[in-house]
Amino acid sequence: MKPEVSKVDYLFADELFGRLVWFVRLRWIAVAGLVAASLIGPFLGLPGVWPALLVVGSFVAVFNIIFIYHLGWRSRRERPYEHLRSCAVRQIVADLAALVVTAHFTGGLQSPALLFFAFHMAIGTIILPTRIMYIVATCTSGAMFAVYMLENTGVLAFHPLDPSRGMCGAACQFNMPAFIFALVGVVALTDSVTSRFKKRNLKLWETTRELRQSTDDLQRTLEQVETVEQRKSHYMRISAHQLRSPLATVRTSLQVLTEGYVEPGTDRGKKLLEGALERLDDLLVTVNGLLDLAKMREGRARAPWTRKVNINQLLADILDALEPLARARSIRLVPDFEGVVILDWGVPPDLIYAFENLIENAIKYSRERGEVTTRLHLNGDRATVEVVDHGIGIPEKFLVDVMHEFVRAPNGKKHAPQGTGLGLAIAREAVEAHGGTLELRSREEEGTTATVSLSIHVKPLKGSTELVGEP
Ligand code: ATP
Ligand code: MG
Secondary structure (H helix, E strand, C coil): CCCCCCHHHHHCHHHHHHHHHHHHHHHHHHHHHHHHHHHHHHHHCCCCHHHHHHHHHHHHHHHHHHHHHHHCCCCHHHCCHHHHHHHHHHHHHHHHHHHHHHHHHCCHHHCCCHHHHHHHHHHHHHHCCHHHHHHHHHHHHHHHHHHHHHHHCCCCCCCCCCCCCCCCHHHHHHHHHHHHHHHHHHHHHHHHHHHHHHHHHHHHHHHHHHHHHHHHHHHHHHHHHHHHHHHHHHHHHHHHHHHHHHHHHHHHHHHHHHCCCCCCCCHHHHHHHHHHHHHHHHHHHHHHHHHHHHHHHHCCCCHHHCEEEEHHHHHHHHHHHHHHHHHHCCCEEEEEEECCCEEEEECHHHHHHHHHHHHHHHHHCCCCCCEEEEEEEEECCEEEEEEEECCCCCCHHHCCHHHCCCCCCHHHHHHCCCCCCCHHHHHHHHHHHCCCEEEEEEECCCEEEEEEEEECCCEECCCCCCEECCC
16 A cells, blocks of 8 residues: 655655755766866875776766656656655665765775765755654664775775875774764754754645635635526516516506596407406416426425325326316327336425426427327436427527526417416426436427436435435
């Protein structure tokens, strides 16, 4: 399993990248120093040193090029922390190995290169987890101890900086423990200084993250509120528009009568009053439809009705109720039920409204002597009701819009002038309140299929958007 990277680590990903770039640049200076030392060495009376330091310098130059490649200079944003950390560990280990070799060729435990070990330990503790640096310090001490032992036993040649002085002898016995103590001490000291800073940074990081999350949430809520507001004002505008024209007609009729242009008792007067009455009836139907829609959207009074619903029974009752309407237009209603569908949770009045509207539409927009089929089948926990007619169909560009309030297709209006354009909007609302979907497929002059898909286990709650899964 991949090891979990702590938040503190993540916090330094960006800084770590910067430090590694810095390391790479400094290494070029080290390469220049090694090459310079190897070239100047012979003039200072250090003939043994020059070829070895040149080789070490070349190695350092080669692995620095490899590090540049591994670091992914240009794609810093895609570099995850783990990658940067392993780059850092590799760089530090390679540097320390080069330093051990350099130290060996420049006097072992008397080498001036020893100072650079401490420098690496300090930087390593700042950019890497402290436990890694303790391991690195232990390994480095081990490596230097091995070099010291091999030099002392004569297995490795001793390369003093000043050949005339030879090995430092007993005085050097203390250099080894001092070296180990210095490495571990630098790690411990650096950690004690940086850990507080790391913790503070972590707190800041967490606060920033929470703040960013809250801002995102707020932004999303604001967008939702804006959408709802837009929808609300659109709905109010359309509704007012729909109510205005019958009201204007009634007002004109009454004005003509009250101002005495037409006598109420005459035939023309009666006709005007009958027309006004008809428009008021239309108005009442529209207002009732709007109220139904509002009720459906608010989910008001739905909860007490929620219960198990036998869809076969419900559809059979609707077909019975609509039989006279279909007969009047010589349209055959064909039930085609496959299996028994029982919803665990359903609101019968809303479901009746939805299916009644779809079947009523199929009858209304069919030609005389047509056929309307109501299919029902169950697939797993999904029930599907299809209302199929072979009527006038819906023009493609109105297929989506007819689901919105007051939208009627021109061919529909021509075929059946009466209609509020609210039926499908209410039906869709009712179906969605049950966690279902309503889809229309249609071809002009060929017919329409309205498909309702419902899950038999979804419980409708107060609003159409609030649903729960299993009862
Ligand atoms: P109301 O439902 O108040 O009688 P309506 O039927 O016009 O009015 P909706 O049921 O919302 O309102 O239908 C909107 C429009 O969609 C209709 O006017 C009609 O143009 C089109 N439509 C709906 N169902 C069909 C169908 N089965 N065949 C052809 N057109 C349809
Ligand atoms: Mg309708």
